[in-house]
Amino acid sequence: MTQENDSKIKHIRNFSIIAHIDHGKSTLSDRLIQTCEGLTERELKEQVLDSMDIERERGITIKAQSVTLDYTAADGQVYQLNFIDTPGHVDFSYEVSRSLYACEGALLVVDAAQGVEAQSVANCYTAIEQGLEVLPVLNKIDLPQADCDKVSQEIEEIIGLDATDACRVSAKSGIGIDTLLERLVRDIPPPKGDPDAPLQALIIDSWFDNYLGVVSLVRLFDGTLRKGDKIRIKSTGRDWGTTEVGIFTPQRKQTNILRAGEVGFIVAGIKEIHGAPVGDTITHTKTPDVARLPGFQKVKPQVYAGMFPVSADDYEDFRDALEKLALNDASLEYVPENSDALGFGFRVGFLGTLHMEIVQERLEREYNIDLLTTAPTVVYELAMKNGDVNYVSNPSKLPDMADVDEMREPVVRASILVPQEYVGNVITECEQRRGTQRDMQFLGNQIQLAYELPMSEVVMDFFDRLKSISKGYASLEYNFERFEEAKLVRLDVLINGDKVDALAVIIHRDHAHPRGRLLVEKMKELIPRQMFDVAIQAAIGGQVVARSTVKALRKNVTAKCYGGDVSRKKKLLEKQKAGKKRMKQVGRVEIPQDAFLAVLKVND
């Protein structure tokens, strides 16, 4: 390695920020960018890294992004800081590990007023496991409720990280940022790697850009990549010519070269993200034998829901929109689904319910498609009597139970961190959701609970519920543990005797009756009266467990209509017709969309 190269790599620092939502990661990254003058004041938009509208509105990061900053340290040397952003929600934890993989260090940012949260603990362990240097940072120290000593102690007790000399900053007011940058340069090791060795680069992320095609964020472990180089994607074996090479500052900036240890982007005329899979290795065409880097595990959707366009005319647009979304979201899976009640749509797999909400929101907002989404369901394992094992992610596709030997549901191990005063609420909630306590530890002022819970209970609204019963303090992290036999049944909804496939749910037998009762009552409120009585039944197998009736209207006719007001009466009819268009027909019964959403809302 040449002296010059050696010096270059020694001045690189690749790092991520691990932080819980609201703990100030975005503010801190903005502050870092600004301090290093990556952006002028005028250019500094709030939360520059969270570029999607929805990310900004919800204050969360969904996709990993990066920014390269030049920092002139106290020693007079210029360091290249590559900050790789990580998502902060439990649904997207897999994205975190892949961001961390490209780094040598991480800042663990903890709100000095709130203390450590479960999500951060899990991510921090991942970082430590991957051999990263983790720097604890206490943020928001200028808040009156900040208690730095207590939080430092928590970090030590919960995570086991020495926090005696943790950086104390206020990203908002700029306190301690200079010290933090100095510590970052001092404590986080430079990457290793040889710019003269054959190219070995990891794809951290790929996304589709309407003008450029696929853009990939890469970390070079060895070698040097220049614009115009012929490269090979290891898994596909396909060769491409690089047309753009550069860094994010955070705007895309072409540098035409990336060296070992650096993080940046490449564009190589690839038309779909599957052509540059996340976790894959890139090398030069001329060095095809370079080893593949250990990639990432492909994430599997955990939650499935049917999505149907409200207007059948939107089906094609919906399919195109899903295709486009999937270009940038490798975790999104979809297959066509045909519902008797809702017509043609797709069964879509998501990482969690937040992911589902975001996808639905993007489809509706960016692609202008009105959608009906059915109740989300997890994947069940069925041991069949003939010895087969099947997986079902759609209640209406459940086979004849006579052929099923055993039905198993996914169980997760959930780790919940909660201040002592709310622990009673949390335990009650977990018990109601069929949880089994596995561990309980007192860590400073907080309690760490470990529970095994059916995944179906966790994905629905558990996270929101936890937040609301703990004044927002409880935090959650969970992982799939195993499939476990459970007394599961399918709860069907029948409207005037017709089964409505889109309303079926798989549910624990003990919960089926009360839920059936709630559901039919809710549906009764939402289905308008029609020309005939509408019977709503909830049933398990052939057994009706709850029923209610929407009484028939006596009549629906306009009392007066003469020549003069025909156009007004016509407008009323057209309104009625527009309302009907939004209804779905089940047998003779017209059902408004709201009624389909009732399944999701029976807990309200």
Add this chain to the structure above:
Amino acid sequence: MVDTLPPLSLYIHTPWCVRKCPYCDFNSHEPDTHGFTPRDLPEAAYLDALLQDLDGDLALAAGREIQTIFIGGGTPSLLSPAFYARLLTEIEARLPFANPIEITLEANPGTTEQQRFIGYREAGINRLSLGIQSFQPAQLHALGRIHSGQEAVTAVTQARQAGFTNINVDLMHGLPEQTPQLAMDDIEQALALAPEHLSWYQLTLEPNTAFHSHPPILPEEESLWDIQDSGHQLLEQAGFKRYEISAYAHIGHQSRHNLNYWQFGDYLGIGAGAHGKLSYIDQSGEWCIERRWKTRQPDAYLKRMNDLRGFVAGKQLISVDELPLEFAMNALRLTEGVTLNTWRTHTGQSDAMLLARLQSAEKKGLLMQMPEKLRASPQGLLFLNELLASICDESSVKSDQR
């Protein structure tokens, strides 16, 4: 070509009322707020305006015979017999009258007297429609009517003495605090006056009315149903035949004017806010149906005299696509429906085009299965809005496919 067009009627609107009723969504105005008193309306100016308004419509209607005239409001009986005498003479000078012609005037029992009725009769008006609504003090009060039950009885008697042999009584039901018994009492009292025709409406709360913003408490649904059921029986037992959703008549006394609306006939509409519908064959031989409506506010309407803009506030051709609904909205209100031939002669369109839109209504059992007839089934009459909405649906399906 002209003989093939539908029959033509004339509607004349008078926009003033002594007091606006809280349920009324027609174009009626209290003259006080416009600088007149009910006894001092600008009759001469309005008469001139009406005739000029009519002249503006003649281009499309010249030579066609007027089958019926209906003078509605507002309260037409606020205007003098002399006004109508001159008005009708002037109209006949412009358009031929059918023989016999039906000329109806709406009258409020609180604004009439013997002399007026005689005058109206002499002016050529041969049918009276009396807005009685109820005979019970509590209900009349709730409806904001300016007359009493007794005045209503007197009005009918006076009209009879003045020589009217064709009288309609407007009654409402489903009124605030009205029990089924009270509703039947109203019908009994109306029957005692031996009208030839009875319009029996359920009170509905329409947008842009006082009742809509401050809804009164109405009878419960089951009670309403009871009223409707018993009232219908009572009327039929008394020899009345229901021929439209809310209209009952003795044989031979159906309202010719309203029948023309419901059979999708043509009509000119003159006066403030009046609507007209007129068919004509254009130069290329195409059958066109135009709706036009006149300036609504009485003051503004009067100011359109000798104004280059004329009285028309807007006009629109009914597209062929809209015809099935427009036709059904009217024709299916008739308990006996209409023949398919009426569709052909009143729209100039083929049967197939109409029948294609009726399939889903047929499937729902809302139409009678009668060849050559378009008629709602008993269920279809009760759920006419459902029936009509299903016709809309098909038109939207069709336009979506395009």
